[in-house]
Amino acid sequence: MKIVILSRNRSLYSTRRLVEAAEALGHEALVIDHLRCYMNIASHNPQVHYKGKALEQVDAVIPRIGASVTFYGTAVVRQFEMMGVLTLNESVAISRSRDKLRSLQLLARKGIGLPVTGFAHSPDDTEDLINLASGAPLVLKLLEGTQGRGVVLAETRQAAESVIDAFRGLKVHFLAQEFIKEAQGADIRCFVVGDKVVATMMRRAKEGEFRSNLHRGGRAELVKITPEERSTAVRAANIMGLNVAGVDILRSHHGPVVMEVNSSPGLEGIETATGKDVAKLIIEFTQKMFEEKGASPKKNQTRGKG
Numbered sequence: 001m002k003i004v005i006l007s008r009n010r011s012l013y014s015t016r017r018l019v020e021a022a023e024a025l026g027h028e029a030l031v032i033d034h035l036r037c038y039m040n041i042a043s044h045n046p047q048v049h050y051k052g053k054a055l056e057q058v059d060a061v062i063p064r065i066g067a068s069v070t071f072y073g074t075a076v077v078r079q080f081e082m083m084g085v086l087t088l089n090e091s092v093a094i095s096r097s098r099d100k101l102r103s104l105q106l107l108a109r110k111g112i113g114l115p116v117t118g119f120a121h122s123p124d125d126t127e128d129l130i131n132l133a134s135g136a137p138l139v140l141k142l143l144e145g146t147q148g149r150g151v152v153l154a155e156t157r158q159a160a161e162s163v164i165d166a167f168r169g170l171k172v173h174f175l176a177q178e179f180i181k182e183a184q185g186a187d188i189r190c191f192v193v194g195d196k197v198v199a200t201m202m203r204r205a206k207e208g209e210f211r212s213n214l215h216r217g218g219r220a221e222l223v224k225i226t227p228e229e230r231s232t233a234v235r236a237a238n239i240m241g242l243n244v245a246g247v248d249i250l251r252s253h254h255g256p257v258v259m260e261v262n263s264s265p266g267l268e269g270i271e272t273a274t275g276k277d278v279a280k281l282i283i284e285f286t287q288k289m290f291e292e293k294g295a296s297p298k299k300n301q302t303r304g305k306g
C-alpha cells in the first residue's frame with residue numbers, strides 16, 4: 001500500500017514510528033506536511049497537490065493533525081476523502097473530537113460517564129454555575145487549552161469566583177467541572193485501535209499537582225483496566241467516530257468518567273510505558289480496513305460530505 005502520513009514533522013517520534021512500522025510491513029510510507037498541501041476544491045477531479053505536483057495513487061491516509069492546525073488539516077483530510085482515499089480517522093471525527101463541548105455533549109447523549117460539567121461563556125450567574133459543578137473544589141477549564149494548560153483547580157468557592165471573573169474578563173468559553181478528588185491526580189490513557197483497547201497506561205501527576213499530563217511532569221505507569229473501563233473507552237472512541245483514539249479516563253466514585261477523546265494520540269509515552277508496538281497495530285489495522293473496503297467506492301463513510 002501507499003500510505004500518506006499527514007504530519008508537520010517527520011522527526012517526531014509518532015511519525016517516525018508509523019513510517020518504520022509501515023515499511024517493516026512492506027508498505028510505502030510518505031510523510032506529507034498538511035500545511036504545505038494545496039488543492040483545487042472546485043475541480044470535478046479532486047486532487048491534493050504537494051511540492052509542485054498532484055499526489056497520486058494514495059491508498060490510505062493516516063492523519064496526525066495538531067490541535068493548532070485543525071482547521072486546515074481537516075480540510076486536507078476531507079479532500080482526500082473526496083478523492084475516495086481511505087482515511088484512518090475521518091475529518092468530521094477529528095473536528096468533532098477537537099471541540100471539547102461538542103464531544104462532551106455527544107458522549108453524554110450516549111450515556112458515557114462524565115464528570116458533572118457546566119459550561120459557560122461569560123456568565124453573570126457565577127454562583128449557580130459553581131453549584132452546577134457540585135460546588136468547590138472544582139476544576140475550571142479553558143475550552144481551547146491543551147496539555148493541561150488552562151486547567152485550574154479552584155479549592156474554594158472564592159478562588160472559583162476569582163477565576164471565573166478572570167475568564168469572564170477575557171471573554172473565553174470555559175467548563176466548570178466536578179473535581180474528581182478520588183482519582184488522586186492519576187488518569188488512565190486507553191489507546192483504542194478499531195474496537196479494541198490495545199494499550200493502557202496510568203499517568204500520575206507529580207507531587208503537589210493534580211494534572212497528570214506527561215508534559216506537566218506526570219509519570220507513566222502500567223495499569224490493568226477493568227472491563228467497564230475498557231468498554232467505556234471503546235464506546236467513547238466509537239461515538240466520536242474515531243478508529244484510532246486516546247481516551248482519557250478518571251476513576252471516580254461513580255465509575256469511569258471520560259475526560260477527553262484525542263484523535264492524534266502520541267505514541268512515545270504509551271509505547272515506552274508498555275513496550276508494545278502500537279505503531280504496528282495501527283498500520284495492520286489500516287491494512288485490514290483497506291482490504292475490507294478496497295474495492296468499494298465507499299472507502300469513507302462521509303466521502304468529504306461532512
Ligand code: ADP
Pocket residue numbers: 115139141145146147148149151177178179180181183185186187205210211212213248250259260
Ligand atoms: P488537556 O486537554 O489540556 O490535557 P484535561 O481536561 O485533560 O486537559 O485536564 C488535564 C489533567 O487535569 C487531566 O489529565 C487530569 O489529570 C486533570 N483533571 C482534569 N479534569 C479533572 C477533574 N474534573 N477532576 C480531577 N482531575 C482532573
